[in-house]
Amino acid sequence: MTNGEGTPAVSSNPATIAAAPKPGAPQSPARRKFLSWFGLAWASFAAATMGALSLVGRFMFPNVLFEPPTSFKAGFPDDYEVGSVDTRWKEKFGVFMVRTAEGIYALSVVCTHLGCTVNWQGGENKFKCPCHGSGYYKSGINFEGPTPRPLERFAISLAEDGQILVDKSRKFQQEKGQWNDPSSFLNL
Ligand code: FES
16 A cells, blocks of 8 residues: 555554553563574574484494504514513503524413413412412413413514514414414514
């Protein structure tokens, strides 16, 4: 509706004027209730959306388990004293290096009873498990406690640069005759 000059007519109806909200005027209870429900709905929607996005994110970027490498260089043969059990790789790689007059072998620190970590007890010249008391000679052969079999050895060789290379992906079990495998012992 125009006033005949092309501009909208301004209503002079008092009811229409009364219905228009005045700036700064207090909101009615019904309007406040509507706004609070609206806000709640938005918050719920946003939370659900964030949850869904985080699930998608976990799918796109799954957890990666960083494990120590299975092969490592253990220094040069001269770094090891004949007759010694070297524990320097125990924490990082789970390996004892045992140097004999003939060569060197890499023993696993894992007890073959139930998997605890054994300790080298130089004073008693043996490996001892703190969990149930299994004991092993320097060779890795078991002689006391509940363990049914010796410690395991890892593959060992000399790298091109002359360092000792231990490959934990290859294990050798004495009770299966695998300690006769040339890879289980490094002749020096
Ligand atoms: S785990 Fe070593 S003795 Fe039981």
